[in-house]
Structures are given as C-alpha cells and as structure tokens.
Amino acid sequence: MRHVLAGFPTGLVLVAAEVEGKVVGLSGNSFASVSLDPPLVSISFAHTSTSWPALRKAPRWG
DSSP states (O other), X not given: OHHHHHTOOSOOEEEEEEXXXXXXXXXXXXXXXXXXXXXXXXXXXXXXXXXXXXXXXXXXXX
C-alpha cells in the first residue's frame, strides 16, 4: 500500500459501491493516506453531494 500511495501525487479519485443493486459513485479531489497499519485513507465530499446519501449506505467502497 505504501508503494501505491507514494505513486499518487494528487488528483481526481472515483469512489463507487453497489447500493441496493445499483452502482453509485462520485468523484473527489481530496484524498490522502492516513495510516498504513491499519490501511486507512481520508476522502472529503461536498455537503451538497447528491450521491453521498446513497453511497454512505454501502458497507464498503472501491
């Protein structure tokens, strides 16, 4: 994970998940590594996002 995150300078990320049989996703530009053990990242979304209410129901994202 360290190698992958070190190769990501900055930019656009896509977060997606399957929620109730539909794929829901959104883009973000605030993405940062928080911890390698356990592997955690930080992603920030706008309060005005219309996808966030559906995406937050997913047990995991990709």
